[in-house]
Amino acid sequence: MILHGHPLSGNTHKVRLLLAALALKHEERVVDVTIGAHKKPDFLALNPRGQIPVLDDGEARLHDAQAILVYLARKYDRASTWLPNDPHEQGRVTEWLSLAANEIHNGLHVARMHFLLGVPIALDQATAIAQSSLTLLDAHLADRPFLELGRPTLADLACFPCVGLAPGAKISLEGYANVRRWITRIQALPFYVAMPGLEVTR
Ligand SMILES: N[C@@H](CCC(=O)N[C@@H](CS)C(=O)NCC(=O)O)C(=O)O
Known part of the structure; x- marks a missing residue:
């Protein structure tokens, strides 16, 4: 699993916290938003919105912290603690x-x-x-x-x-x-x- 984000990004941190809570091994790749790397073609190919975070999980690629949280909770939190089923x-x-x-x-x-x-x-x-x-x-x-x-x-x-x-x-x-x-x-x-x-x- 790869989390594309930045150490100073609050939206990246939302995902980092859930990955830690679920003990999911991942690699973090820094997209240097301070020099506009998120608006360059390489990154726009990952997320046309030009925003971090982006998560790559095998075939699944998602952007938007909230969407990524929902995906991770549904896929990996078998007890549905983080996102209840009710x-x-x-x-x-x-x-x-x-x-x-x-x-x-x-x-x-x-x-x-x-x-x-x-x-x-x-x-x-x-x-x-x-x-x-x-x-x-x-x-x-x-x-x-x-x-x-x-x-x-x-x-x-x-x-x-x-x-x-x-x-x-x-x-x-x-x-x-x-x-x-x-x-x-x-x-x-x-x-x-x-x-x-x-x-x-x-
Ligand atoms: N709706 C997105 C917003 C993400 C967002 O605004 N990320 C910031 C960094 S924390 C960013 O990439 N800003 C650059 C931009 O919007 O151009 C989410 O929740 O992930």
Whole structure:
């Protein structure tokens, strides 16, 4: 299995965490987004959208972190711990994959890309979207340890990296105590692997 990504990419980290949780051996290939390697023909042949991550698993090639998470969970998580089979539970987990790909992406992620890579964006708008996602997450996490089902699921893996990387988007997590506790809880999971900006600090 080959994960095409980058050490500083939150979307790559979502996949890296599930690969670690499922103890799936893989090779990581760095696509250097800092020099535009993701827009070069070689990489566009892997993903016409010109985005990381991309996963190659034998005959299967997939892009988009959420799609890759679903694929890996369905294929390799025989106990369906990460993506439950029950239709209602699966729908609830998927709601968070959608938040990750929409509001969290358009707020926290794009703001961080602006500061990291100089990507031009409407910063005020991205910051407002980021704050509203954090407010929603903080309220939801007030009385539960993880986003759904009382245990870590794809919902947490999809949302966690870009939320934990908020300081890189120049957005403080100071006012979001429940979110900060959730980040610590995820980082305490036995399979947790760190990335720059998401090191375990305790
Ligand atoms: N919907 C995609 C978004 C992936 C994404 O935005 N990846 C970033 C790096 S973390 C990227 O490749 N950005 C370059 C671009 O969008 O041009 C996913 O969830 O994987």
